[in-house]
Amino acid sequence: MRHRAGLVLALAITVTAAACGGDRVVVAAGTTVVDGGLLDAVVERYEAATGTPVAVTGAATREVLALGERGGADFLVTHAPAQEAEFLVRHPEAVSSRVFASRFLLVGPPERAAGLVGLDPPGAFATIAERGWTFVTRADGSGTHDKELEIWALAGIEPAGSWLLSTGQGMGLSLQVADQRSGFILVEEGTFLVAQPTVSLVPVEWADDGALTANPYTAIAPSGDGAAADLLAWMTGPEGVAAITAANVAAYGRLVYVP
Amino acid sequence: MEFLWDVIRDAVAALGDFGPELREVLWLTIVVSGLATVIGVVTGVPVGLGLGLGRFRGRKVALTIVNAGMGIPPVLAGLVLLVVLWDDGPLGGLDALFTPGAMVAAQALLAFPIAAGVTAAAVANLGFDAREHIAALGLSRTGTAAVSAREVWPGIVGATAAAFGRVVSEVGAVLIVGGNIRGETRVLTTAIVEEARQARFGAAVGLGVLLLVLALVVSTVLTATQLRRADG
Numbered sequence: 001m002r003h004r005a006g007l008v009l010a011l012a013i014t015v016t017a018a019a020c021g022g023d024r025v026v027v028a029a030g031t032t033v034v035d036g037g038l039l040d041a042v043v044e045r046y047e048a049a050t051g052t053p054v055a056v057t058g059a060a061t062r063e064v065l066a067l068g069e070r071g072g073a074d075f076l077v078t079h080a081p082a083q084e085a086e087f088l089v090r091h092p093e094a095v096s097s098r099v100f101a102s103r104f105l106l107v108g109p110p111e112r113a114a115g116l117v118g119l120d121p122p123g124a125f126a127t128i129a130e131r132g133w134t135f136v137t138r139a140d141g142s143g144t145h146d147k148e149l150e151i152w153a154l155a156g157i158e159p160a161g162s163w164l165l166s167t168g169q170g171m172g173l174s175l176q177v178a179d180q181r182s183g184f185i186l187v188e189e190g191t192f193l194v195a196q197p198t199v200s201l202v203p204v205e206w207a208d209d210g211a212l213t214a215n216p217y218t219a220i221a222p223s224g225d226g227a228a229a230d231l232l233a234w235m236t237g238p239e240g241v242a243a244i245t246a247a248n249v250a251a252y253g254r255l256v257y258v259p
Numbered sequence: 260m261e262f263l264w265d266v267i268r269d270a271v272a273a274l275g276d277f278g279p280e281l282r283e284v285l286w287l288t289i290v291v292s293g294l295a296t297v298i299g300v301v302t303g304v305p306v307g308l309g310l311g312l313g314r315f316r317g318r319k320v321a322l323t324i325v326n327a328g329m330g331i332p333p334v335l336a337g338l339v340l341l342v343v344l345w346d347d348g349p350l351g352g353l354d355a356l357f358t359p360g361a362m363v364a365a366q367a368l369l370a371f372p373i374a375a376g377v378t379a380a381a382v383a384n385l386g387f388d389a390r391e392h393i394a395a396l397g398l399s400r401t402g403t404a405a406v407s408a409r410e411v412w413p414g415i416v417g418a419t420a421a422a423f424g425r426v427v428s429e430v431g432a433v434l435i436v437g438g439n440i441r442g443e444t445r446v447l448t449t450a451i452v453e454e455a456r457q458a459r460f461g462a463a464v465g466l467g468v469l470l471l472v473l474a475l476v477v478s479t480v481l482t483a484t485q486l487r488r489a490d491g
Contacts, residue, residue, distance in 0.1 A: 059456055066458030070262065139441065141457045166441035168453035169434075177438040180346060180356045200346070 024053045025227045028073035030143055031170035032102075032188035033217065034058030038257055039077060041247035046234055052227055058170060062141030068094075068220060074228040076220040079143035079188075084218050093224040097236045100244055100257040101216040104147055105192055107175075107201040108133070108184035116204045121213060122155035124206050129155070132163045134183030138174050139166040143215070148186050151212065175199065188215055190256045217257070269461020274468065280442070285469060287359065288446040292427040294363045299370025299422050304415055306371075307378025308404045322379060328372025336368045337435030344436065357438040362446070365432035370422035377421055381414025382407050416485040423477055428470070447473070 033039045034056060043054040054075075059067065061080040065087050067073040077099065078084055088094055106124055107113070112133055116124040128135050137159070138145040152159050165183060167174045171191045178185035179199035192203070219235055221228035234240045244259040310322050342348055344356040355361045385393075385407065393406050408415060430448035437444035439453060447470045454463035 063456050063458040140453065165443070167439050168441065168445070168450075168457075169439050170456075173434075173438060177357050177440065 023227060024055060025075055025231055026073045027054055027056045027075045027077065027231075028059055028064040028067045029056060029077035030061050030064060030079050030217070031058040031172065032079065032142075032144060032191050032215075033077060033257070035170060035172040036188075036190040036194045037251060038190060038244075038247055041250065042235070042240070042243050043231075045243040045246070046231060046240075049239065050230075050234070052230075054231070060138070060140040060142035060145070060170070068222040074221070074223065074226075075231055076222065077217055078220065079215055079217045080146045081216070081218075082146065083141075083143075084220070087220070091222055094220055094222045095224045095229055095232060096218050096220040097232060099217050099219045099235055099240075100259045101214055102189045102257045103210065104144070104213045104215050105187055105189050106184060106204040106206060107178070107187050107192060108204060109182045109200070110202045112184070113202050113204045116206060118205070118207055120207045121151050124204055125151050126155040126157060128184055129157050129159060129161075129163075132161065134163050134165060134178075134181055135159070136165045136167060136174055136178040136181070136183045136185040138169070138171070140168050140170075142171075144171060144186060144188055147213075147215070151186070154212075175201075190252070193252055193256060266460045266464055269459075270464035270468065273462040273465035281466075281469075283442060284445050284447060284450050284466075285473070287444070288427065288448075288470075288473065291359055291362045291433070291446060292366060292423060295366030295426050296370050296419060296423040298363070298367040299426075300374045300415075300419050302367075303371045303374025303376075303422070304378045304408070304418065305404070307375040307418070308382055308408055310375065311379040311382030312404060312407055322376075325372050325376045325379065329376045331369065331372065332431065333365075333369055333429035334431030334435060337365050337432035340365045340368070340432070340436045356436060357440060357444060359437070359444055361436040362433045362444060365436045366426035366429070369429060369432065370426050373422040373425055374418045377418035378411070378415055381411040381418070384414075385410060413485045416481050420478055420481040420485075423481075424474060427474060427477075 027039065027043060029039050035058060039056050043056055046052065047054055057073070061078040061083055064073070064076050064078050065083055068076045068087070069091070084096070088096060106116070106121070108116075116127055119127060137148055165177060165181060167177050171188060172195065175185060175187055175191065175195050176199070177183070179201050184204075185201070219232055221232045223229070235244075241259045244257060245255065248255045248257055306325070310318060310325065340361060341356065343350050344353065344361055345351055346356075355364075389410055393403055393410070396402070396406065398406060428448065430452055433444070433446055434449050434452065437446070437449065439445050439449040447466055451463050451466045451470070454460070454466060
C-alpha cells in the first residue's frame with residue numbers, strides 16, 4: 001500500500017510538472033488585444049509553426065508589466081508608452097519592439113454622440129464633463145486609462161463627479177457598463193468592433209488627426225533571451241506580420257491592428 | 260521572500276488607513292449579501308420545510324433540483340441575470356443592470372437553494388420520536404411546519420450561515436451584473452479582483468483580511484444563536 005501511495009504521489013508530481021510546462025511561453029497582454037481575440041489568433045499560428053506552447057492572459061498594462069517584473073509572464077504586450085519606457089529603463093536586459101497599432105474611439109449613445117460631431121478629442125471630453133453626461137472610466141492603470149487621462153489633461157479638466165463611473169475592470173466589461181448605463185467610453189477600436197452587435201453605442205465622429213488617438217502596442221521580452229525573444233523575433237518578422245494581418249482579416253475583414 | 264514581506268506591509272498599511280471609500284465598499288458588501296441572504300432564507304426555508312416534511316409526487320425531483328442548485332456556479336447565476344436584465348432582455352425595462360439591486364437578485368438566487376436544501380436535510384433528519392410527537396399534536400400542515408421549524412432551529416441558523424458565507428465570498432455573479440462601479444456597485448470581492456489585476460497585491464490582501472473578518476463576525480453571531488437555542 002505504501003508503495004502504491006508513493007507511486008501515485010510521484011505520478012501526480014510528474015503530471016503537475018508537465019502541466020506547468022518547461023518550455024511554455026506565458027504571454028500577458030492588455031485586455032484590449034485579448035478580449036477581442038486577436039492575440040490568441042496570432043499565437044495559435046506561432047504554436048502551429050514552432051510547436052512551442054503559448055498561454056495568453058489578459059490584464060491591465062500596469063499588471064502586465066508587474067507580471068513581467070516578477071517573472072509571472074515571459075512575454076508582454078502593452079500599450080502605455082510612458083509605463084513601457086519606465087519599465088525598459090529599469091530592465092536594460094529586456095528587448096522590445098512595436099508590433100502593431102490600432103486607434104482609440106470615443107463611443108456613446110447615438111443622440112448624445114451626434115452632439116459631439118466635429119469636436120477634437122479634448123473638446124469632446126470637455127463637453128461631456130460640462131453637460132454631466134455619463135462617462136465610464138477604466139480607472140485601472142491600463143493603456144486605455146492612460147490615454148483617457150492624457151485627453152482630460154489636454155482638456156484642462158480633472159474628471160470627478162457623479163457622472164463619472166469608474167469600473168476598475170477590463171475593456172469588455174467596462175464597455176458593457178457604458179452601454180447599459182448609456183454613457184460614453186474611450187474604447188480601443190478592435191474591442192468595440194467585436195462588441196458592436198450587442199451594444200447600442202456609436203462612435204463619435206470627432207475631429208481626429210490620428211496623432212492623439214493612435215494606440216501603438218509594444219511587445220516586450222523582459223529576459224531578453226530564450227523562448228520569449230524567439231517569439232518577439234517571429235512576431236516582428238515576415239511570418240509574424242503575415243499572421244497578424246491574417247488574424248485581422250479573419251476577425252474584422254480589414255486591418256484594425258496594423259502591423 | 261522580500262516580495263511577500265512587501266505585500267504584508269502594504270496590506271497592513273491599506274487596512275490602517277481605513278478611508279471612506281473602503282467603508283463604503285464594506286457597507287455595500289454587508290447590505291447586498293445580507294439582503295440576499297434574508298431573501299434566500301425567507302423563501303428557501305419554507306420550501307425546505309415542505310420538501311423535508313411533505314409526501315407528494317415530484318418531491319424527489321424537487322429535492323434533487325434544490326440539491327443541485329446548492330452547487331450552481333455563481334458566474335452562471337450572474338450570466339442568467341445579465342441576459343434577463345440586459346436592455347433588450349425580458350426585464351430590460353427595469354434598468355436594473357449594474358445596480359446593487361441586480362447584485363442582490365443574483366446572490367439571492369445562490370442563497371435560495373442553500374437555505375432550502377440545508378433546511379430540508381435538517382427536518383428530514385428529525386428522529387422518529389420527534390415526528391410522532393409532532394404528529395400527535397394534530398396540527399394543520401402549516402402548524403406542523405412551524406413546530407418542526409422550532410425543532411430544527413439550529414439547522415435553519417446553519418442554513419443561514421451557509422447561505423451568507425456562500426454569497427459574501429462569491430465574485431462571479433456580482434462582477435457580471437454589478438460591474439464593480441466605484442461608489443455604486445463595488446463590493447469586497449470585486450475590489451479584491453480589481454486590486455490583484457492591477458498588481459496592488461498588498462491592498463488586495465488587506466481587503467481579503469477584511470472579508471475574512473466579516474465572515475467570522477457573522478458566523479460568530481449566528482453560531483451563538485444556534486448554541487443558545489440548542490442548549491436552552
